[in-house]
Every structure is written in structure tokens, then in C-alpha cells.
Amino acid sequence: MTPKPRKHRTPKIKVSDSTILRLSKYYRALVYWIERDVKTVSSDMLSQHIGGTPAQVRKDLSYFGAFGRRGLGYNVADLKGNIAHIMGLEKDWRVALVGVGNIGRAMLEYDPFRTQGFNILICFDSDPMKIGKTFHGVKVVNENYLEREIRENNIDIAIIAVPVFAAQSAADNCVAGGIKCIFNFAPINLNVPSDIFVKDENMAMEIESLSFALTNPTLARGN
Amino acid sequence: MTPKPRKHRTPKIKVSDSTILRLSKYYRALVYWIERDVKTVSSDMLSQHIGGTPAQVRKDLSYFGAFGRRGLGYNVADLKGNIAHIMGLEKDWRVALVGVGNIGRAMLEYDPFRTQGFNILICFDSDPMKIGKTFHGVKVVNENYLEREIRENNIDIAIIAVPVFAAQSAADNCVAGGIKCIFNFAPINLNVPSDIFVKDENMAMEIESLSFALTNPTLARGN
DNA sequence: GTGTGTGAAGGGTTTCACAGCA
DNA sequence: TGCTGTGAAACCCTTCACACAC
Secondary structure, three states: OOOOOOOOOOOOOOOHHHHHHHHHHHHHHHHHHHHHHOOOEEEHHHHHHHOOOOOHHHHHOOOOOOOEEEEOOOEHHHHHHHHHHHHHHOOEEEEEEEEEOOHHHHHHOOHHHOOOEEEEEEEEEEOOOOOOOOOOOOEEEEHHHHHHHHOOOOEEEEEEEHHHHHHHHHHHHHHOOOOOOEEEEEOOOOOOOOOEEEEEEHHHHHHHHHHHHHHHHOOOOOO | OOOOOOEOOOOOOOHHHHHHHHHHHHHHHHHHHHHOOOOOOOOHHHHHOOOOOHHHHHHHOOOOOOOOOOOOEEEEHHHHHHHHHHOOOOOOOEEEEEEHHHHHHEEEEHHHHHOOOOOEEEEEOOOOOOOOEEEOOEEEHHHHHHHHHHHOOOOEEEEOOOHHHHHHHHHHHHOOOOOOOOEEEEOOOOOOOOOOEEEEOOOHHHHHHHHHHOOOOOOOOOO
């Protein structure tokens, strides 16, 4: 009768990376509809909004629970809350930025970051001209102190935005400092223990895939 | 006897996006070895360098040709040349940047871009404070002229780095101007004709997948 | 009737294992 | 012998289709 609060379940199997990325998209779509006072959505609406199929939406969600009501669809606010909880988006994360170059500074200024609980608390660089200065309210510390500062500041996520030649040792120091999660912008395969989660953001790769798509219009597929 | 020049073949089937992204990695690895005067590599070396399996390396390459020599491996310079040709990396691409905000400026300053033949020739913005100015040697033009300028400058690739609310209309104007390839940083699903290749770079999604990985250490998988 | 939740089918990518060639 | 190239097997993800709940 009354809409029961739904608890999400934990899948027995590891869930695919594409499912997780789609959950992010669903989340953004739900925020969009909340702003517009839409109360209920169907898997069909969700799929159209993000560019997918209704079956896939239902499958993705079904890994974590039964959030909808048959014949009615999903309550927008509830589903948003459930996804936020599944993905840990209500939490605040303590983030460190290693390398205050162009990409690093773009991350500092990137708003969706801050507003979603990803707080860059400390920056590192090896350039004496930058050490001691403040960028966007965050102090730049000598990269030599990476391990200690990561540990003492209880950092959850390290963003590595240094040149290739410095990336592996930066990662090593982060790991030594106890980091469990790395967001890596350097176009190199970081060697880390298997319990460390590394997410690569390799702009060069993405760009080159555009070149491939233009060169081979008949071979390339979407994303 | 003499190492014959190998021509690459065109696959009969569409090749997966992950294969293309790995070709980029192989390419980077080969450049690395050329700098170090390594003449020959095996699929095993390649796979270790980028973090994969030897079988996958061979399979990926086999879609495009037989570039190795049984019992010997691959000639580094030849393979680099072949991959460059497959991916169109010897070409120069005419790129337009739509939106000169933080991300846009980071793209302007991003070196791997320029050095690989991706030339940002023109920028667009709607901010009167920016129009007419020059960033990194590139002039900023009023976004209203997007369609015309894209056409007249024969732009191959448009980078969309505007806020969400402006992204769809920017894409529409690019398409009207004849663009075939879009690199989209706005966290929104762009609606474009099916012959337009769109590559999404959604930082928020990537970041949220880190949050998921930290929240569910046992469920998350690599990249 | 409507739209979800899900086992089963289908399709695509990765891994295996070995033939074939240097 | 050593390592590639490649069909076949295994695996994973997506799509289908329908029972079921509202």
C-alpha cells in the first residue's frame, strides 16, 4: 500500500564496469528530473534519456535490487537515493592532486568534482616555483613528502597528473602512503598491487580513436 | 629474405572499441622502444608493457594484418608505422574547440594533442569577454558563427567543452556545418545523426566509478 | 492494461591451444 | 626451437520475452 522503503541488495557477482558507468548516467538523469519535478520514470524514459535500451536499464538496476513498481515505473527521488547509496555518492572523499600542470589545474577548477563530495585537500608538485603557493585555495606541497602527507591526511583518492616519466614513482609513493584508489592521467600502465583500484583517463587514447573513426568510417563503432 | 614491407588489410567486420584503444597503447609502447633503440618485440613484451595478455595483442593485430614473423616477433619500427597508418596518425586533423572554459583551455594546452597532428585552428565561445581574444595563439570567435566557420574552415573534429545546457545546440550547429566527428566533454547524451561519430569524455562518470570502487571493494573490477 | 524483474537466448570479446613458419 | 596467426572454446554482456505485480 504505502510505498515501502526499498533496501538495495549486494550482487553475488562482480558487476561490469559498463553497468557502473551507466548507473552514473541514470543518476544524472534522475537529478535532471528532480529539478523538473518529475515524480516517476519508466525504464523506457531512462533509456531514451541516456541513449540505451529499456531492458538494459532494468538489468543494470536488478543487480542491486528491485527499485521499481510493476506497471508504474520508478519513483525518481527513491531511485536517485538508491543509486547514490550504491555508488557511495553521499560520502565525502578526501582527494590529493599530484601534479599541478594544465590537467591538474583543470581538475582543481572542475566543479562537478567538488559539488559531489570529492574534495581536493592537498596538491603536490616537484617544481620549486609552485611549492608553497596556493591554487584555488589548495596548498602545493613538495612531492617528496607524498607518502607522509597521503598517510597523515587520510587521503582516499590520488589524482596522478604528472608527466609519464614521473608517474610510476608517484604511484609507488601513494601506495606506500596507503592509498587504495588512483585516478591516473598519465598515459602509462601503472604497476600497483592488485588491491589498488586504478582508473585510467588517457586523453591521447581517446583522441586517437577519433582519428581511427575518421580514417575508417565503416569500421568504427560508437564509444 | 629481406624484411618485406607489410601492407595492412581491412577487416571484414567492425572492430571493437577496446581493440582500437589498445592499438593506441601499443603505439605508445612502440614509440617508447624506438627511443631506446629496441629493434624487435614479442607479443609477450607488448602485453606486459601495457597490461594485457599476449594472445590479445596478437588477436588485435591480426584483424589488420600479419605484421610479425613467427619465431621472431615484431619489428618495432615497422609495427609502429603500420599502426600509425591503420589509425590515421600520420594525418593532420583540423580541430575546432567549442567553449573556452577550464576544460577547453586545458585542451588548448594539452601537448600530446598538437604533437600528434590534432591542430586546434579556431575556438568558439558565447562570452563577450572572451570573443576576439586569443588563447594559446588561437582566436576566439562568437559561437553564433559556429556553423559557418566549421564549414569554411573545413573542420574535421569539434571538441565540445560547453556547459550541459548549451551542448546539444552546439552539436546541432556543428552537424549543420558538416562536422563528422565530435569529442564531447558535456555530461549529456548528444542527439546526432547516426553517421556522426561521437566520443564522450565524461569526467563525472569516471570519478563516480572511483566512488563505487571505494564503496564496494569486492564488486569493482578494473577499468 | 501497464511496465518491472529475470531466466534464457543471443551476440560479441577474450582466452585457449595448436598448426605453421622462421 | 620459438613465437606468430588463428579457428574453436569459454566467457561475459546485452537483448529477448514473458511471468508477475500493480
